[in-house]
Amino acid sequence: MIDFGFSISKSSHIQMDDVDLKTFKKLEALNPDINTCMSCGLCTATCSAGNFTDVSFRKIILMLQRGKDKEALQKVKRCMMCGKCMMICSRGINTRNILLSITRLYNEEEK
Amino acid sequence: MTPSYDNTYTMKERNVLIIGGGPAGMEAAHQLKQLGFNPIIVERNDKLGGHLAQWDRLFPTSETAEGLLERLKENIKDVEVRLNSRITNIEKNAETFHVTLSNNKNFDVDAVVICTGFDLFNAEKKQEYGYGIYDRVITNAELEEYFKTHNDKRIDEPQRIGFVHCVGSRDIKVNNTYCSKVCCATALKQACEIKDEFPDADVYCFYMDLRMFGKGYEDLYLKAQKDFDIKCVRGRVCEVSENIEGKLVIKAEDTLLGTPMKMTLDLLVLMCGMEKSKGADEIQKMLNIESNKDGFIENLGAFVGMNKTKEKGVFVAGACTSPKTLPDTIAEARSTAMEVYHYLCNN
Ligand code: SF4
Numbered sequence: 001m002i003d004f005g006f007s008i009s010k011s012s013h014i015q016m017d018d019v020d021l022k023t024f025k026k027l028e029a030l031n032p033d034i035n036t037c038m039s040c041g042l043c044t045a046t047c048s049a050g051n052f053t054d055v056s057f058r059k060i061i062l063m064l065q066r067g068k069d070k071e072a073l074q075k076v077k078r079c080m081m082c083g084k085c086m087m088i089c090s091r092g093i094n095t096r097n098i099l100l101s102i103t104r105l106y107n108e109e110e111k
Numbered sequence: 112m113t114p115s116y117d118n119t120y121t122m123k124e125r126n127v128l129i130i131g132g133g134p135a136g137m138e139a140a141h142q143l144k145q146l147g148f149n150p151i152i153v154e155r156n157d158k159l160g161g162h163l164a165q166w167d168r169l170f171p172t173s174e175t176a177e178g179l180l181e182r183l184k185e186n187i188k189d190v191e192v193r194l195n196s197r198i199t200n201i202e203k204n205a206e207t208f209h210v211t212l213s214n215n216k217n218f219d220v221d222a223v224v225i226c227t228g229f230d231l232f233n234a235e236k237k238q239e240y241g242y243g244i245y246d247r248v249i250t251n252a253e254l255e256e257y258f259k260t261h262n263d264k265r266i267d268e269p270q271r272i273g274f275v276h277c278v279g280s281r282d283i284k285v286n287n288t289y290c291s292k293v294c295c296a297t298a299l300k301q302a303c304e305i306k307d308e309f310p311d312a313d314v315y316c317f318y319m320d321l322r323m324f325g326k327g328y329e330d331l332y333l334k335a336q337k338d339f340d341i342k343c344v345r346g347r348v349c350e351v352s353e354n355i356e357g358k359l360v361i362k363a364e365d366t367l368l369g370t371p372m373k374m375t376l377d378l379l380v381l382m383c384g385m386e387k388s389k390g391a392d393e394i395q396k397m398l399n400i401e402s403n404k405d406g407f408i409e410n411l412g413a414f415v416g417m418n419k420t421k422e423k424g425v426f427v428a429g430a431c432t433s434p435k436t437l438p439d440t441i442a443e444a445r446s447t448a449m450e451v452y453h454y455l456c457n458n
Pocket residue numbers: 043046047048049050055056057078079080081082083084085086095096
C-alpha cells in the first residue's frame with residue numbers, strides 16, 4: 001500500500017452486529033447462571049490472582065459477551081482456580097465451573 | 112391519650128372533592144366513604160382509572176391491570192362520580208370551597224383532595240432517540256398497548272430489541288433531574304413479556320442504575336436474567352439512527368467495560384418517565400398551591416406532612432407530588448383519607 005503519511009484508525013466501538021456469540025451461547029447453555037451477574041465486583045475484589053494480575057471474573061464474562069474473546073482468555077490464563085470468587089459471589093454463580101467451561105469450550109474452538 | 116372526636120354531627124353531609132379518578136382518587140374516595148363522608152370524584156376523562164386503564168399487566172407480580180382496576184371500582188360503586196367534567200372554578204369561603212364544573216353544576220365541599228397524577232414524558236423532546244421520526248422507536252405505553260391488543264405493525268417478529276431506561280428522567284437536558292421510580296421495574300417486566308412472545312429475540316436493557324427497590328422487584332430482576340436471558344447493559348443510549356433497511360442503529364457506552372458500542376435493533380422501547388399532569392396547573396392556580404423544583408405539587412414536607420398542602424383543607428395523594436409506584440399511591444391515598452378525617456373532625 002502506498003504510504004500517504006497517515007493511516008485510518010480502527011473504530012474503538014464494539015460493533016455488536018459483527019460479534020459471533022456461538023461459543024458464548026454454548027457456555028450459557030452449560031451454565032445458565034452466567035447471565036445473573038449483577039456486576040457487584042466481589043469476585044474481582046477477592047480474587048487471589050487479581051492482586052497481581054488483571055483477572056476479573058466479572059470482566060471475563062462481559063468481554064465474552066462483547067466478542068472480546070482473546071482478551072478474556074488472556075485473563076482466564078491468570079486464574080489459579082482457587083474458587084474464592086465462587087465462595088463470595090452475591091448471585092451464587094458457580095464461577096469456577098464457568099472458568100473451567102470457558103477453558104474447555106474456547107480452546108476447542110481454537111483447534 | 113387516645114384522641115376522641117365528637118362524631119355526633121352527620122359526616123354524610125360533609126362533602127370531599129376528589130380531583131382525578133385514577134388509583135389515588137378512587138382509593139381516597141373509597142376510604143373517605145368508609146369513614147362516613149361523602150366524597151365526589153371529578154374526572155375529566157370519560158372513564159375511571161387514569162394510566163392504570165391503559166396498562167396490561169403490573170410489576171412485579173404480572174397480575175392484570177384490569178383486575179386491580181375492577182377491584183378499585185367495585186369499592187367505590189356507591190360514590191358519586193362525575194366523568195367528562197372539568198373544574199372551572201374553586202372559591203374558598205370561610206370553611207368551605209365552592210366548586211363549579213364545566214357543565215355549570217356547582218356545589219360546596221368541606222375539603223379537597225388533589226389526585227391529578229402524572230403525564231408520561233413526551234419522548235419527542237429527546238430528539239436523539241428519534242421517537243416520532245423512526246418507525247420502530249416506541250414508548251413503554253405503546254408497548255403496553257400492544258400487549259393488550261397485539262395490534263401494532265411496528266412490532267413484527269423483532270430479532271433484537273432494546274429498552275432505554277430513564278427517558279425524560281435523571282436528565283438535566285430535559286429539566287427533569289429526579290428518578291421516576293417505576294420505569295426500571297416496568298422495563299424488566301416488559302422485557303420478559305416481549306421475550307416470552309419472541310423467544311428467539313435478543314433483548315437488551317440500557318440502564319444507569321437498576322432501581323429494583325420494592326417488594327419482589329429484585330426477584331423480577333433475577334428472573335429476567337435467569338429465565339428470560341435479558342441482557343442488562345450499563346450505559347445510556349446516546350443516539351439512534353436508521354439504516355437503509357429501516358432498522359435502528361444505536362450507540363451507547365458499555366460503562367462496565369469502558370468501551371463504546373454500536374448495535375442494530377429491530378425495535379427500541381423508550382421508558383418514558385413521569386411528569387406532573389398538566390391538568391394540575393389550573394387546579395393549583397385556583398387553590399393557590401405552588402409546584403416544587405421538580406415541577407410536581409408542593410406538599411408539606413417529606414415525612415409526616417406529605418398528604419397536606421400549605422392551604423388549609425387542601426390535601427394531596429398519589430403521583431401529583433412525586434413519581435410513585437401503585438402500592439405507594441394506594442398507601443398514600445389511604446393515609447390522606449385519615450388526614451382528611453382528622454381535619455374534618457377538628458373543624
Ligand atoms: S478462581 Fe480464579 S478468578 Fe476466582 S478468585 Fe480464584 S483466581 Fe480469582
